[in-house]
Amino acid sequence: MIYLDAAATTLEKPSQVARAMAEAVQTMSSPGRGRYPASRCAEETTFRCRNEAAELFGVPSPEQVIITSNATHGLNIAMHSLVKPGSRVIISGYEHNSVLRPLHAVPGVELVIIDAPLFDREEMTRQWKQALRQGADAAVCVHVSNVFGYVLPIKEIADLCRCHGVPLVVDASQSAGVLPLSLRELGAAFIAMPGHKGLYGPQGTGLLLCGTDTEPLLRGGTGSASRSREMPEELPDRLEAGTHNMPGIAGLLEGIRFVRRCGTEQIAHHEQMLVRRAAEKLRKMDGVRLWYDETGSSQSGVLSFAVEGLDCEEVGEALAEKGVAVRAGLHCAPLAHQTVGTQEKGTIRLSPSVFTSGGQIDSFCRCLQGIIRDSARF
Amino acid sequence: MDVLLLMAGSITHAQRMAAMLENRGLRASIARAPAGVDPRGCGYGVKIRRAYGTQALDVLRHAGIKVRGIYQHDGEAWREVEL
Structure with a gap:
């Protein structure tokens, strides 16, 4: 997983x-x-x-x-x-x-x-x-x-x-x-x-x-x-x-x-690096919308995204079927979604830890790409 | 008796007192307060040798750690004393 x-x-x-x-x-x-x-x-x-x-x-x-x-x-x-x-x-x-x-x-x-x-x-x-x-x-x-x-x-x-x-x-x-x-x-x-x-x-x-x-x-x-x-x-x-x-x-x-x-600095650096890696790949995918601070100065190791035309919960479930654990929906924070304007559909959130590798981020991106590709066929 | 009991407000407070004293090379052991010493019941304190009393209090005062009372056993009972 x-x-x-x-x-x-x-x-x-x-x-x-x-x-x-x-x-x-x-x-x-x-x-x-x-x-x-x-x-x-x-x-x-x-x-x-x-x-x-x-x-x-x-x-x-x-x-x-x-x-x-x-x-x-x-x-x-x-x-x-x-x-x-x-x-x-x-x-x-x-x-x-x-x-x-x-x-x-x-x-x-x-x-x-x-x-x-x-x-x-x-x-x-x-x-x-x-x-x-x-x-x-x-x-x-x-x-x-x-x-x-x-x-x-x-x-x-x-x-x-x-x-x-x-x-x-x-x-x-x-x-x-x-x-x-x-x-x-x-x-x-x-x-x-x-x-x-x-x-x-x-x-x-x-x-x-x-x-x-x-x-x-x-x-x-x-x-x-x-x-x-x-x-x-x-x-x-x-x-x-x-x-x-x-x-x-x-x-x-x-x-x-x-x-x-x-060291918290090392942990933060690792997680931010992984999120940046994910963001770079996600932004190249058709229909993916990212909420990401491009400057990196106010972005921690948590990243939200959505896929146009796909329900967040369905994407979360499809990822789970492929062995990827993410959190979709409102994340017990409807106010944050309301502030950003995502309260209707929610987002999909990925959040790595110190144990997550760059390779795992790449695998997640491949899985997501596959889900988007498969959904386009129907 | 050559032992003093320095009363603490909680077990954590007693632990902090004991750790500070031990750090300064003063032997200190955490003890439950004997009946009658702490009117609130189930109190904790730190036992130290009487000879180190003044030095111990200086160390704690310097570290900003309050002592809730100083007790000494006079052969019959624990009594509050001043140093």
């Missing part, structure tokens, strides 16, 4: 991820539950995971690294902490449903959507500046669009939010492990990310980096402050109720170590 759906989940993982998970099942209970070896082993693994993440993402202390079950979980905590009924919230026009749905659930939220054109970072920054002038209770912005691979000007947006005293939540679902990302440098209130994409950890893991006060989303046992009916004030316990996913954390730790060994 040629797996080109890393933007959903990186299926191929470093071998040490599965090994660490299998070992954790047999040897670890949960952190902070006792001084016996299984709990201590869980504590040490969790602490290492927080530390590795803190170093990779410029977090001042490991307590500020919250282990979540995915980016959606982290985003929900972040928005629950900042957004109240009637809040004014600014978001980009490229947000995922993991942002839209939690905001929609809060009564009376005034949503300001920055719908600047694709790959136009200047216009995006200008519109954020304008919207922030009127103030806001919170801002939420995706770092990289999960549909188009568009790298938003997050540093500029973060600077503007800081200047206006507006807490910023960054959705780093597509950038964590691929692009430089620092809580300290951005001065963001929260950065949420999955463990199972660019960090090469298992599904069911994620991280929330906290730069401000928090409000728990879940309440329950933490192995600490047990007499209190309130959740502890201290992070990470405040946001981590219940038994930890130790196999997941052990796997995530190995994933993060792998990313740090490879």
Whole structure:
């Protein structure tokens, strides 16, 4: 199989991820539950995971690294902490449903959507500046669009939010492990990310980096402050109720170590090179429409395209039959499609990982060419 | 007793304290807080030798790591002390 759906989940993982998970099942209970070896082993693994993440993402202390079950979980905590009924919230026009749905659930939220054109970072920054002038209770912005691979000007947006005293939540679902990302440098209130994409950890893991006060989303046992009916004030316990996913954390730790060994710059370079290679071939095919930043400056390792006269889902299915895994449709991000004008038909998205080769991209292109050719016969 | 218990807010906080002290060559071990020390229950702290108390607190203060309380066993019970 040629797996080109890393933007959903990186299926191929470093071998040490599965090994660490299998070992954790047999040897670890949960952190902070006792001084016996299984709990201590869980504590040490969790602490290492927080530390590795803190170093990779410029977090001042490991307590500020919250282990979540995915980016959606982290985003929900972040928005629950900042957004109240009637809040004014600014978001980009490229947000995922993991942002839209939690905001929609809060009564009376005034949503300001920055719908600047694709790959136009200047216009995006200008519109954020304008919207922030009127103030806001919170801002939420995706770092990289999960549909188009568009790298938003997050540093500029973060600077503007800081200047206006507006807490910023960054959705780093597509950038964590691929692009430089620092809580300290951005001065963001929260950065949420999955463990199972660019960090090469298992599904069911994620991280929330906290730069401000928090409000728990879940309440329950933490192995600490047990007499209190309130959740502890201290992070990470405040946001981590219940038994930890130790196999997941052990796997995530190995994933993060792998990313740090490879280097995010190398990973980004590899994925962008593959996307460029795909784009060069796709643009030569009849009827293929690409959403690609020709300058390369705001394009990450995610690429959307469509084939004239063919339904995206049918192309996705035809590719699957030929052993190529891509994602077609709206990618849980109807707002991004609406911003770009692809909400009616959707797109087909390919997203390689560090394990994808140039040869696999070429094979995918040959498969697609075959599908287009076959469709022309009918 | 020649042991001090430096109280932490969470197991992660205790781990950070212990790691910082160990990095500076000061032996430190994580311990569950004995009954009565942490009124909130199920607390964590770091045990160090009394002789290193001032030095340990300096290291933690310098690193910006807060200590929630300092306890020493007086033969009967753990009691809060000041250094």
